[in-house]
Amino acid sequence: MTLRMPAEWAPHDAVWIGFPHMVDEWSGQIDVARRDVAAFANAVHDGGRGETVHLLVRDHDNADIAEALVDEGVQLFVAPFGDIWLRDTGPIIVGTHAQREARNFEFNWWGNKFVMPGDREVGAILAAQANLPTQHLDWVLEGGGIDVDGTGLCVTTEECLLNSNRNPTLTREDIAVRLHESLGIDRILWLGNGLVGDHTDGHVDNLARFVGEGRLALPVAAGEDDPNAHVYADARARTAAFGGIEIVDLPSPGRVEIGGEIAAASYMNFYIGNTTVVVPTYGVANDQAAVDALAALFPNRRAVGVPARGIIVGGGSFHCSSQQLPA
DSSP states (O other), rough: OOOOOTTTTEEEEEEEEEEOOOOGGTTHHHHHHHHHHHHHHHHHHHGGGGEEEEEESSSSHHHHHHTTTTTTOEEEEOOOOOSSOHHSOOOOSSOOOOGGGEEEEEOOOHHHHHTTTTTTTHHHHHHTTTTTTOOOOOOOEEGGEEEOOOSSEEEEHHHTOOOOOTTOOOEEEEHHHHHHHHHHHOOOEEEEOTTTOOSSSOGGGTTTTTEEEEEEEEEEEOOOOTTTTTHHHHHHHHHHHSSEEEEEEEEEEOEEEEEEEEEOOOOOGOOOOOSSEEEOOOOOOOOHOOOOOOHHOOTTEEEEEETTTTTTGGTTTTTEEEEEEEE
């Protein structure tokens, strides 16, 4: 039997979150990024009401820094790793209950753009910590490149999964077969490109996220200067053409610049925890509207906006830095 990747809103036993440690990767903003990540961890932990949070720290010096920022009960896990983006380097868990297994895919640093030691090994480390049987797959896939609704339906982008810098010998049909065999995916909504300024080559978790079975949240452009208006329009048209999917509107933060460059800022990089939906915010007009929209979509959870201008300096946000362990 092929085990299936659960939706993110399915119950979690725990979540792994990466804590920033490479000073040179954060353009002088590592302290702000650390505060953002710690606030994220605290929100997911939710005073012990949420889920177990394993905050991955590189060494004991970083553990001391993290300990001063996180709430009591957030667990520090010291292990070697590269960048904090555990959505891409950590294991993807399939199945539920006694049939859980970890899937570790090949990782090539987003097309060999940001090579850091430890990124290829951390998936096996986390799977071993959870005492899960692990299958190692011989093709490149990053967790941020896909999103699922738990019924076998997946959304992804052509820019990422069909990129020649990932699996140049695999066709669209080859990838579909492998997604089915490894993650139980049997229907794929192929969107086009991801956000402007996204160094991951169009990860879908910045563009489109499932918020229920057959319900896909898509951004609405924020004004004429929104750099991703054309991307949103194309995603909306492809989803409508696919059929059978309810489109749910979420605001866009609009044009967000970091150091004079357009950042891939998105409210779509939210994390769905057991009790809390954590929404990245950017100090712009639509922040509260995004939190309110997600609160309405998940009425049995509290939606919390957490500042993300520090973590986005490193190229991602809260969903990117985390990987859940389904219950």
